[in-house]
Amino acid sequence: MxxxxxxxxxxxxxxxxxxxxxxxxxxxxxxxxxxxxxxxxxxxxxxxxxxxxxxxxxxxxxxxxxxxxxxxxxxxxxxxxxxxxxxxxxxxxxxxxxxxxxxxxxxxxxxxxxxxxxxxxxxxxxxxxxxxxxxxxxxxxxxxxxxxxxxxxxxxxxxxxxxxxxxxSMEKYDVTKDKRVVIDDAMVAKREAKTIMVVDDSAFIRRLIENTLRSAGYNVITAKDGQEALDSLTEFVRLCSEENVPISEFVDGVVSDVEMPKMDGMYLVKQLREIEEFKIMPIVMFSSLMSDDNRKKALDLGANDTITKPEIGRMVGLMDSFVLKDE
Missing domain, CATH: 2.40.50.180 (CheA-289, Domain 4)
Structure with missing residues (x-):
């Protein structure tokens, strides 16, 4: 094979x-x-x-x-x-x-x-x-x-x-020292108004992504697998309906691994794109297995873009391009 x-x-x-x-x-x-x-x-x-x-x-x-x-x-x-x-x-x-x-x-x-x-x-x-x-x-x-x-x-x-x-190791990356990423008061303020959900089964990777996004200003919530993420996100939909507010009150974008227990990242994307509130929400896949074939499948299922580990240095810029594009 x-x-x-x-x-x-x-x-x-x-x-x-x-x-x-x-x-x-x-x-x-x-x-x-x-x-x-x-x-x-x-x-x-x-x-x-x-x-x-x-x-x-x-x-x-x-x-x-x-x-x-x-x-x-x-x-x-x-x-x-x-x-x-x-x-x-x-x-x-x-x-x-x-x-x-x-x-x-x-x-x-x-x-x-x-x-x-x-x-x-x-x-x-x-x-x-x-x-x-x-x-x-x-x-x-x-x-x-x-x-x-x-x-x-x-x-x-x-x-x-x-x-x-x-x-x-991705641990060596420090977004605050990355000259490609703008970290001034105006950009940090824009990011502070946004919340990203990070989904990864590795506590080690989850912490690295969370620290990178938080250091740039983003609010971050996490889930340890696709099922936990889907459960949290569908609960947000319920609360939005109950309180008559947009989904952006709870979350503005998703960063997800592919390999995860209970529900993998590809299936999570497929499920989210079938829910009205998540049809256009930015979703980025971050995986060590992002071959050209898997990238095509991720995009076909509805992901906005993909990052291959260990390119964590692309994370903030990519999320900015999707989450802050209308700012």
Whole structure:
């Protein structure tokens, strides 16, 4: 299956479905016994699964980066995923495999004990981790899937990569120092009159987007998945009808991820464009999986524009162009 075919599964006509690759780490318990830990990653983020390659040490690398290897002419870092997660596992590297990912315009290799199979599921079957634990900025689990009496943890690979390579992290972006963004009293005042809803299942990404928009002056409300966003937005519609005020009293635009539990971003756009109050509201998709094909699908479903992570520097300017265009 080609990368384009795999990525197309994610947003096929806004069906709210995805495919995940289940992989495993074999945890060594304090008493020496073994326990299988189940994890998952969206197929659309995976370039291929390979045997463990020979690596070359990289100077001053983060402790869990085992080195770099060459694959099809490209140098790729190899990350010890178990080490990053704090899962003690065996050291027999020759029995392990590497998941090579391709998203955020970067390729990375993740060392795991085994890859099991692919599950095709509905996002409605994907649960928020807050059902099991309190979400925080430190969480590396963005969703949970129940399969065959096992809990498969869907990991926040954007957070993992940002931690391993801080130089490439969106955390380094400071909108107040971006000369492309006007931040004077007049512009801040205009933004302060507007409210943006940010929808993302990653607390880490959600916080970065919120901080960027707030630093420029915007009011921000958040939702951790598409269903929570839709529920909040439809409640705003009810309140507008009850109080006889326009929807802009509550929200002026939406920034949404694509991959999310319960309801993905594409399906959220599709649902919103069927509601009168949201037919022309600015909606921008912000995703690590925004290929040309997915961008076309997002626009066809009604999104105004798309941003590929980690281009958070485009966020404020793009929202200004839609939300403040009549100011």
């Amino acid at each position: 080609s990368t384009e075919q795999k990525t197309a599964i994610l947003t096929e006509s806004g069906t709210n479905e995805l495919e995940i690759i289940e992989f495993r780490l074999e945890k060594t318990q304090p008493d020496g016994t073994k326990k299988l830990c189940f994890y998952g990653i969206n197929v659309a983020k995976v370039r291929e699964v390979i045997r463990v390659p020979s690596t070359t040490d990289y100077p001053n690398a983060q402790p869990n980066v085992l080195g770099v290897f060459s694959l099809r002419g490209k140098l790729i870092p190899l990350v010890d995923l178990a080490g990053w997660l704090g899962v003690p596992t065996h050291n027999a590297v020759d029995t392990k495999v590497v998941i090579v990912t391709d998203f955020n315009r970067m390729s990375n290799g993740f060392l795991v004990d085994s890859v099991s199979r692919i599950h095709r599921i509905s996002w409605e079957e994907v649960e928020s981790p807050s059902s099991f634990l309190e979400a925080s900025d430190q969480d590396c689990v963005v969703a949970v899937v129940r399969q065959d009496s096992n809990l498969i943890m869907i990991l926040d690979f954007e957070k993992i990569i940002a931690d391993i390579n801080p130089e490439l």
